[in-house]
Amino acid sequence: MDKKVKIAYLVIAYMDPEQLQRLCLRLTQDADVYVHINASVDIGPFKNALEELQGKGRLEFSEERYRVVWGGYSILKAAFSMMDQAKQKKEYDRYVLLTGLDYPIKSDAQIQQFFCEHAQTEYIHAGVVTGEEHDHLYYYTARDYKLRNKCLQVWEKLLRTAGKKGKPDYVIHEGKKYPIYGISPKWALSGECAAYLLDFYKKNKKFNRYFEYMHAPDDFYVATVLFNSEFRERIEAEKDIFKIVWLPEDKGAKILEEEECEELLDCEQLYAKKFQSEYSRGLQQILEERFDKET
DSSP states (O other): OOSOOOEEEEEEEOSOHHHHHHHHHHHTTTSEEEEEEOTTSOSHHHHHHHHHHHHTTSEEEOSSOOOOOTTSTHHHHHHHHHHHHHHHHOOOSEEEEEETTEEEOSOHHHHHHHHHHTTTOEEOOOEEEOTTTOGGGGSOOOTTSHHHHHHHHHHHHHHHHTTOOSSOSEEEETTEEEEEEEOOSOOEEEHHHHHHHHHHHHHOHHHHHHHHTSSSGGGTHHHHHHHTSGGGGGEEOSSOOEEEOBOGGGOOBOOOOGGGHHHHHHSSOSEEEOOOHHHHHHHHHHHHHHHHHHO
8 A cells, every 4th residue: 555545534423422432433543533413412422422532633523513304404514514624624535424323344454455446436326316216306395494394295295196296306407407316325535526526515506405405315415416527437336335234124224233243344345334332332342353453
């Protein structure tokens, strides 16, 4: 490996300060971390958990706090706020978006080597999507605003009853039809690509408005911008670097425990979800012991 990759982790968190502490302790050994704590929760326990790490200069809390609502545009605001803060601090080679319930499943050396060998590759697991597959794309939502969203839900019900659609499943930008790409709320982007994305986000308010009134826009926004840009040729859409063990019957992500250890160690991904302190301490200890042996 010729050079050290400068990595900025952007972490969105709202629960489990102990798990966040474990995550940040691990990440700050070889990278800088920027943390956004949901404005709807008390930041005190998180600051207490991360006080020592913050004092070492490799961790910063987001200067702006947003009330992040599930399925709302607010999560994009939080992510771009951290990206902007990180970019103003220094130039990074790689920006990686995580949640507070994620955790690396590869050693620092392996992660460094991976991003060094794939310096010009943008990682976002996504493809083109249509309203036929995801019919919520046809209707407006505003989950960050309760009253407005209730009105839009009534409007959607009326449209569905009449067999009509509220909006197209594509967005117009500078006279061109941009197909929507998703579904991938997480990504790992090169510094050059992240700079383009942040600049696009800041300058294209009209484009952004389409996503402000979409359910779960973080699943679609970044992929849509990048797949409709010159960076599309650099995107690795098939190889996902984020591991999730799904529960049966679409019940969401499984909380990872020691029984998942071998599966995680054998997989190719770099990070996994979801870890919670009450259940995942033993697994994390096993992972750390394995990483220590490799160094």
